[in-house]
Amino acid sequence: MSRKEKIIVFSAHSDDFVIGAGGTIANYSYAGKKVLAIVFSYGELSHPWLKQKVVQKMRYKETEEASKLLKCKATFFDLREGKFMEDYQAKNLKIELLKIIEKQKPTKIFTHSHEDPHPDHRAVHEMTLDVYNELKQKPELYMYSIWNPVSFKTHYPSLYVNISKTFSLKLKALWKFKSQKVHVLYPFILLMYKSIKDGFKMRTTFGEHFFRIK
Numbered sequence: 001m002s003r004k005e006k007i008i009v010f011s012a013h014s015d016d017f018v019i020g021a022g023g024t025i026a027n028y029s030y031a032g033k034k035v036l037a038i039v040f041s042y043g044e045l046s047h048p049w050l051k052q053k054v055v056q057k058m059r060y061k062e063t064e065e066a067s068k069l070l071k072c073k074a075t076f077f078d079l080r081e082g083k084f085m086e087d088y089q090a091k092n093l094k095i096e097l098l099k100i101i102e103k104q105k106p107t108k109i110f111t112h113s114h115e116d117p118h119p120d121h122r123a124v125h126e127m128t129l130d131v132y133n134e135l136k137q138k139p140e141l142y143m144y145s146i147w148n149p150v151s152f153k154t155h156y157p158s159l160y161v162n163i164s165k166t167f168s169l170k171l172k173a174l175w176k177f178k179s180q181k182v183h184v185l186y187p188f189i190l191l192m193y194k195s196i197k198d199g200f201k202m203r204t205t206f207g208e209h210f211f212r213i214k
């Protein structure tokens with residue numbers, strides 16, 4: 001029996017995996033690969049006036065809808081924003097993540113960049129490496145950028161993915177995150193700038209750019 005190739009994408013907040021890798025995810029899943037997004041926080045801080053449960057439900061529903069479009073699956077952990085590392089240690093999340101990865105046996109993992117200025121994004125990067133170091137079977141490890149769109153000095157090799165065919169799906173999936181728009185809408189202009197810039201590298205319309213770090 002042939003086993004489907006699997007890919008895991010780590011995502012600090014519910015919309016990060018769509019912003020950073022949505023087109024690539026759709027490329028993979030529509031080619032028959034299985035993609036799992038692991039979302040670490042519901043992001044209650046963006047709606048302090050709403051009850052925690054209400055925000056969680058809203059985020060869960062939006063993420064389900066976005067995932068359906070991208071044909072991937074999403075699973076949530078409940079880390080508090082700004083306290084990712086603390087909760088990661090306290091909840092012994094490393095064990096759970098190891099279990100998931102060892103069960104799924106992904107060929108690739110995508111995670112946040114260590115140069116992303118958002119502290120939760122950097123925490124996820126740190127957590128990823130912490131878990132990765134324990135893995136017996138090591139998949140390829142890539143990082144994507146959210147808040148650091150300009151290229152920086154790095155010795156890591158680049159991976160450019162042509163997302164011209166899945167870019168509209170990515171946008172549609174992104175529009176599902178209505179609750180994020182109240183407080184933090186990822187600047188559309190930044191997304192367009194990045195997608196076109198990365199696409200240009202491959203002489204195509206839209207692209208996504210990753211660094212391979214392991």
Ligand SMILES: [Zn+2]
Pocket residue numbers: 012013016118121146
């Ligand atoms: Zn985020």
